[in-house]
Amino acid sequence: MSATAIPNSRRPRGPVPNALTSAQLPRFVELYTLLAALAVSAAVLAMIGFNIVGWLVLTAVIYLVGLGILSSVVENRRKATDRVIRGVVTIAFLLALIPLVSTLVTVIAGGAPALTWDFITKTGGSVFNPQTLKVTVVQGAWQAIVGTLIVTGIAAVISIPIGILAAIYLVEYAQPTQWMARTVTFLVDVMTGIPSIVAGLFAFSLFTLIVGPKAFSGFSASVALSVLMIPIVIRSTEEMLKLVSNDLREASFALGVTKFSTIVRIVLPTAIAGIITGVMLAISRVIGETAPIFIAASFTDNFNANPFSGAMQTLPVMAYSGYKFPSQDIAASYQSAWGAALLLVILVVILNLIARIVARVFAPKGLR
Amino acid sequence: MSKRINVNDLDVYYSDFLAVEGVNMTIEPRTVTAFIGPSGCGKSTFLRTLNRMHEVIPGAHVDGEVYIDGDNLYAPGVDPVSVRRQVGMVFQRANPFPTMSIRDNVLAGVRLNSKRMSKSDADDLVETSLKGANLWNEVKDRLHLPGSGLSGGQQQRLCIARAIAVAPDILLMDEPCSALDPISTLAIEDLIEELKREYTIVIVTHNMQQATRVSDKTAFFNIAGTGKPGKLIEYDDTATIFTKPSVQATEDYVSGRFG
């Protein structure tokens, strides 16, 4: 906006001969070039066979080349480079929107037919009918919804206190130079980088060594998710605590308030919106994890609400296993996979929305 | 090289907020003009409108005309980029590019335009610019070291060298000495005295002694209160402003009775 918008702000007087004026392309040249590029590439493709992808790609190329040539002829090489780069980064951004939109459209298109009230409230699975010797697939995700909520809920209950307390240690108690603070900071970095499937393997190893072989359980999956969630909670809480101005703490100490009260009454309330947001986003992050739950809780069609024994189904694993290990009725399995995927996306979107609403509504004035 | 600036009924806005109102002034070539006034009166803002640097601030726009030797900065079709090549600017805090050597810093602006420059031409330009900024003798042995290793005053002179390397007609200085110690300040003031021979210089300063030391003319800006626009109150020879100003507010300010 800085370059082109201002000179055009109402200036009725005609240009007197002006040494500062250099030839300039008209204001909406980008738009014109874009329209021209769309038209030209459509025309070209009309001759060799039209398809939408080719049209967009060709348009982008023609747009960049056209604008570059136009600008270097009328203006100069530097401006041409500037305009072309502007086009390139804009295209990069639009490029990123394609998978976003495409994923959402695909999931909704695939999942919407499966998403009925029965699908949400019934336990699904294959039913073997001894009379007809046929396997029929019952569409239902209730067992997976319950499983997801239990597994993620336990993971949250484990991770949130540990994460927030560890962040408080790092920000409020530890000196940055202390060995423990440095080690913990480093280890949190390491934990952040743990591949999710490794977390699943850890939980599996832990429980097979303690409980014995075939130790699949919802709790085991929660442990795996906690390994992934704790560092996220620590990091976001740490960030938020660091944003709390030191003046506030000093003001509180100067009034003779203890460290504990300062943290609980002053620091945490100031940062609480950010902390809750971070926690919600951490939950939405792990709720979609597939690999660790798959390894630690395995998958099943049975309804199991006991996290401490037996395999437990969850939505992401249902989406994965429905596609990768389908039952005899492949179409039905695919459909329930899509239904599970859509439910999962809806859950994640809700969590994200809550996070953003919390951030917006409860943010203290100082941080907004 | 040096050019005259005519400002014609200029208003500066931040979005809808009128920050500076109705400025008219003529700045003669080969002079130093100082802008003084209390904080927040819009003198830095106004200075920026002289090379359209205010456009960097979102929402800022102007109404009115600024002529540089008869060419209106705000005429349609004027490219802010070419304006800034003719009107150089030095900022409050020295800002050499940290990743570049001293030499590259001086050449940074020139390299934008000319695709290639022979090494000897570049060497000459570096030498003249640094000499022009009174820095050559201090840095000639370490041209390839990063500019951020210099002292504050040297960095500021490096920025001046960088600004004059592109051969502008006018140099704007936005409180160039406010972050410097007295000795570095003196060096910059001496430099301004020399640069005056070739450039039109406009300097914003809070230091009234500095204004009397370096400037030929002084413009006093004031603000009626918070939320009100800043205005040019008085513009005259520096000696007049500081000895017998015609407006009471000016006298109050220069004599320290202000606020």
Place this chain on the structure above:
Amino acid sequence: MKSLQDDRVGTGSSQRPGSPNKGAGTARVKARPADRIFRFLSTGSAGLIMVILAGVALFLIIKAGPAIVANWSTTTDLSGGTTHGFSSFWAYVGPLIWGTLFSALIALVLGAPVAIGIALFISHYAPRRLAGVLGYLVDLLAAVPSVVFGLWGIFVIRPFLIPFQDWLNQYLGWIPLFSGPVSRTGSTMLAGGVVLAVMILPIITSISREIFLQTPRLHEEAALALGSTKWEMVKLAVFPYARSGIVSATLLGLGRALGETMAIALIMSPSLVFSVQMITDTRNSQTIAANIALNFPESNDLQRDGLIATGLALFVISFGVNFIARLVIARTGGPRRAKKSARLTPASDATSLLTADAAESPVSIRSEQAARDAEAGDERTELAAEQNEDR
């Protein structure tokens, strides 16, 4: 901090000698144990982090041990099924490591330039008012569960790439990467790489965007005042400042791509081979994570131990990549950046940006807030600058 707290007892009352000081004594007695317990709890939680990580390493090693030391061709449990035909663990994990690195590299080559372009668009080209929203859109990509990306890859990317792969093979088939026979199903390394690239976009984008936004205003203005165009300003002021940040953002993206399971497991038809071919059905090098996910349910105990051992290898590799990424920031970025945080808004230190790896969204929300701040604040920037002049 600690000394502050200890001093409090001594100075608390002396600081306000005139005040009646009522109830202070009892309050202190009550507060002390709470203080101590709280301190113990938070320190304990921090200590727990060490225990957990030690546990992760320990249990993986214990479980992986038997498979690593076993002779795979003579042990019955390992000589059949999915682990058939490997003389030892190392022969098994070799191709998997290669596949992991290769797929992550493809993702990086495809994704990193786009991600950096997006970051630049959001930080410097998009209209300021929109920047926050646009950043959020990109962050939404991070919120999409990986299994959803996997399904999307199967049903959208695979068929989409088939004609493109034919074209690649026809014209560039002489390059080993694109040599045939071309896949008819689309379950190729390239398809997996494209989906991985999409999945690492948000991480690289959010970290680079944060760093681009932190470029000192002074340097940007210096470039503009010299008469540079926007792109020249970016080259002069933004990129040099952000270089190490971009490098480590890219490395963290690489780390993410290395550990990603579902995209590859769902999309690619794998083989345990050393192959650089990207568009075939039969010569796609399998990755560690996908291999575990695919074979884990059907494996016997010792084979599972073998898979856990490959997981250990993955842990070590991604640890290495993440470690280097943080080293880059710490060595080149941290101290230099801290010294010259000339921006008017308080810039968080560079290392904390790396949290974006795990929690890009909170950071982005914060940056959005910062953008909003900047929007309001910038209007007064100069006025503020004028007021600050004597500092």
